[in-house]
Amino acid sequence: MIELVSAERCIGCKLCVKACPTNVFDMDEAAKLPVIARLEDCQTCFMCEAYCPADALYVAPQAEARAEVDEIALAAAGMLGSWRREIGWSKGTDSTMAERDTTPFFETFTERYRQA
Amino acid sequence: MPLERAGIDPFKDKFPLTLRYEGTMRGTGGLRLAGEDCRTTVAGLYAAGDAASRERVMGAVSGGGAYNASWAICSGCWSGRGAARHALGAGKSGGPDRRALKPVGRHGLEAGRETDAPIDTTALVGDIQRDVLPLNINFYRSESGVAGALGRLDALREALGGSVPGTVQGRVRAREAAGMLTVARWMYTAALARKETRGLAALTEYPALDPRQTHRLILSGIDGIAVGTERVPHAEELGRADGQAKGEAS
Ligand SMILES: Cc1cc2nc3c(=O)[nH]c(=O)nc-3n(C[C@H](O)[C@H](O)[C@H](O)COP(=O)(O)OP(=O)(O)OC[C@H]3O[C@@H](n4cnc5c(N)ncnc54)[C@H](O)[C@@H]3O)c2cc1C
Numbered sequence: 537m538i539e540l541v542s543a544e545r546c547i548g549c550k551l552c553v554k555a556c557p558t559n560v561f562d563m564d565e566a567a568k569l570p571v572i573a574r575l576e577d578c579q580t581c582f583m584c585e586a587y588c589p590a591d592a593l594y595v596a597p598q599a600e601a602r603a604e605v606d607e608i609a610l611a612a613a614g615m616l617g618s619w620r621r622e623i624g625w626s627k628g629t630d631s632t633m634a635e636r637d638t639t640p641f642f643e644t645f646t647e648r649y650r651q652a
Numbered sequence: 653m654p655l656e657r658a659g660i661d662p663f664k665d666k667f668p669l670t671l672r673y674e675g676t677m678r679g680t681g682g683l684r685l686a687g688e689d690c691r692t693t694v695a696g697l698y699a700a701g702d703a704a705s706r707e708r709v710m711g712a713v714s715g716g717g718a719y720n721a722s723w724a725i726c727s728g729c730w731s732g733r734g735a736a737r738h739a740l741g742a743g744k745s746g747g748p749d750r751r752a753l754k755p756v757g758r759h760g761l762e763a764g765r766e767t768d769a770p771i772d773t774t775a776l777v778g779d780i781q782r783d784v785l786p787l788n789i790n791f792y793r794s795e796s797g798v799a800g801a802l803g804r805l806d807a808l809r810e811a812l813g814g815s816v817p818g819t820v821q822g823r824v825r826a827r828e829a830a831g832m833l834t835v836a837r838w839m840y841t842a843a844l845a846r847k848e849t850r851g852l853a854a855l856t857e858y859p860a861l862d863p864r865q866t867h868r869l870i871l872s873g874i875d876g877i878a879v880g881t882e883r884v885p886h887a888e889e890l891g892r893a894d895g896q897a898k899g900e901a902s
Pocket residue numbers: 700701702703715716717718719720721722724
């Protein structure tokens with residue numbers, strides 16, 4: 537579930553609020569910071585993290601239990617923004633996950649099988 | 653990626669697995685299509701993807717992990733074209749459809765309110781899940797287990813008569829709860845109507861396939877649910893072949 541909104545990193549762009557398919561966040565307009573308003577609705581889809589341009593969010597892999605997270609440790613481990621980099625949505629990443637995915641289509645399998 | 657984040661190497665480490673089962677014939681059932689342009693039996697209402705029934709492409713198994721995505725794309729194109737045609741010129745007069753439509757929905761909506769007390773959607777959703785999520789009720793299905801759950805779900809309908817919160821989230825939740833409850837009741841009603849085991853539909857009391865039930869189940873209604881059947885091509889041939897096989901064996 538979503539466990540961290542880093543007030544330090546967040547630029548208040550609201551993208552996570554819009555991207556979350558289950559509407560977990562509310563925007564605190566005064567603080568210009570998204571708040572996790574409905575944690576119980578989080579489906580651990582990592583979508584908000586993928587969209588966040590400031591690497592300010594962390595979704596823990598535990599989908600049903602709370603996980604303790606520590607921003608400094610996560611940052612030190614390179615975890616903040618890691619999913620966005622992985623799929624190639626961050627600026628400066630030189631490939632996308634789709635490009636790296638070399639799983640052959642079924643046709644390729646059957647073709648190989650026929651030739652064998 | 654979730655495994656990586658949790659520090660689990662799936663090739664070396666043990667990790668807990670659980671079966672998630674919402675128990676509908678997801679990927680098969682849906683709004684019944686009544687034509688190749690994905691029309692439904694309600695004039696002007698077209699269905700596509702997960703919302704549409706897919707038994708014609710799936711038979712008695714689920715389209716999940718298989719046909720569903722392509723079905724969503726294909727039926728989306730067909731239904732979009734159908735709906736556009738309808739809007740342009742399918743009215744009775746041959747011109748555009750200009751019926752003055754008014755909402756008739758009641759379940760989980762203010763229009764269906766019977767008391768002033770607000771709908772407690774959290775409690776209602778919890779109650780529904782208590783009869784839908786347990787594998788002992790919904791995966792290992794028995795006639796008594798399913799009938800018990802259906803009875804309890806039927807009794808929950810009353811809870812939908814409360815008032816609906818004014819917030820966007822509150823309105824969505826109330827409608828979602830109404831949808832969950834109705835689908836759960838449809839699901840168990842259909843499960844009890846098929847007294848055999850076929851494809852993904854199973855009842856412990858009827859472990860074998862019964863050729864006489866080679867038909868589709870058509871459900872209609874919300875307050876009272878009616879069950880009908882629809883013939884499928886070749887059903888009779890299958891029945892005859894089975895009868896012959898039995899005759900030869902005896
Ligand atoms: C975990 C999982 C794995 C799957 N794996 C596969 C697979 O490997 N292969 C395969 O073929 N299929 C797979 N499927 C099925 C496939 O993903 C779906 O069949 C397909 O995405 C359905 O598309 P759809 O457009 O019909 O519905 P959806 O993609 O569900 O779209 C419905 C949309 O309607 C919106 N909506 C709902 N209510 C309202 C409202 N009141 N007002 C406005 N909008 C609303 C929703 O937000 C949503 O965006 C899988 C499904 C799941 C859940």
